[in-house]
Structures are given as structure tokens and as C-alpha cells.
Amino acid sequence: ETVLTQSPDTLSLAPGERATLSCKASQSVSSSYLAWYQQRPGQAPRLLIYGTSTRATGISDRFSGSGSGIDFTLTITRLEPEDSAVYYCQQFGPSPGMYFFGQGTKLEIK
Amino acid sequence: EVLLVESGGSLVQPGGSLRLSCAASGFIFRSYNMNWVRQTPGKGLEWIAYISSSGGAIHYADSVKGRFTISRDNPNNSVYLQMNSLRPEDTALYYCVRYYASFDYWGQGTRVTVSS
Secondary structure, eight states: EEEEEEESSSEEETOOOOOOEEEESSSOGGGGEEEEEEOOOTTEEEEEEETEEEEEETOTTTTEEETTEEEEEEEEEOOOGGEEEEEEEEOHHHHHHHEEOOOOOEEEEE | OOOOEEEEEEEEEOOOOEEEEEEEESOOOGSSSEEEEETTTTTTEEEEEEETTTTOOOOEEETTTTEEEEEEEEGGGGEEEOOOOOOOOOOOEEEEEEESSSSEEEOOEEEEEOOO
16 A cells, blocks of 8 residues: 655645645555646535646646656746645546545645 | 435434435436545545446445445436435535546435443
């Protein structure tokens, strides 16, 4: 089982700033199988990034993903109040059942 | 528009059973693998069950193996989760999730509470 550890647990930034969220895996993860999700309060998670760096349909180019091996990063530029949410990374393959989530990073926009 | 609508969640006593349903629309349901994912304040997001597009391949998380059963009805665009021998730790919000290159669409969830 792969353990994904996200940092920081909470991040507080101002509108217009840049957020950098980290996801570290306990073993190497194929770049094809790393995704990021956004969960706003009271809502279901929403896919942001898959395959480490491919934005999902309709996702703003302010969101970008990068990384390889055990270290992956979600970057959000020009922060807006609507970006306040919990962000999760996930390994979703290569085999069915190899679906592990990080514990989440809470992003607060003050 | 892709829609996934879960139903069937409720309060149930430990040891009891519950069947969750997920009605899908807006896409060719029989072409997609489906999953159930649950969320608790303490454990966060946890994948619990997968079923392939045809229903021929099924996988479970160890935490529910032997107690939960995932199934699907392609003509009726639905996926199900039969939950038996429920435990307090199964208390969670249960999401129906489509798989395509990742978990690309999620329902809004149905809440299950296991308590006496």
C-alpha cells in the first residue's frame, strides 16, 4: 500500500498570492497515476489534475501539477476566495484497487 | 451533463444491512468502470469498491472485504453497494464515483450512520 503524505496540513494565504501544495509518496508512483482533487465545504470532491499535470475539463489554468517519483506538487496562482477548500492528492493505479488518497491540505484564503 | 445520484443511506444498528444505489445519467454508463468511495472526518477519503464496465472485475478494500458487495445494472444505468455486518466505523458519507483516467465525476453522496 502506498501512503501519500500531504503538506502543509493548513495553508493560509491572501488573494492574489501563489499556493504550493506538496504530496509525498511512500514509494515511487507512476506519473500517469497521480491526481489532485478540490473539495469545497459541503461539496463532493472535484477532479482538478490527473496524470500529474493534465488539467481536467473546465479547470482554470491557474491550477498546475508537477512532480515525479515520490514528490508531487499542486500549484495555484493568483489565488481567489473561491479557492478556499481542502485539496487531496491520489494515486489511482495501475491496478484496480490501488487507489490511495492523501490526508488533504486545507487552503484558506483570507 | 454527467450526473451521479446516490440514495439509500440511513441510520442502522451495528450488525445491520443497507443497500446503497447510484443512478447515473449523461454518459454511456456501460462503458465506464465505477467505484464507491467513503469519507469520514477521521479517516478522510477512502476507496472501498470497484467494478469494471462489464461487471466482470470487482475489487474491494480490505476494510470492507467479505461484508460489502458492489454490483451494477447496465440496462438501468445503476450501481449498487450492498453493505452487511455494518460496524460503527462504517459511519461515513458514501460517494459513487466514475473512473476515467482518474475519479473524474463524483455524486453528492449519501450518509450512512451505524449506531445503536
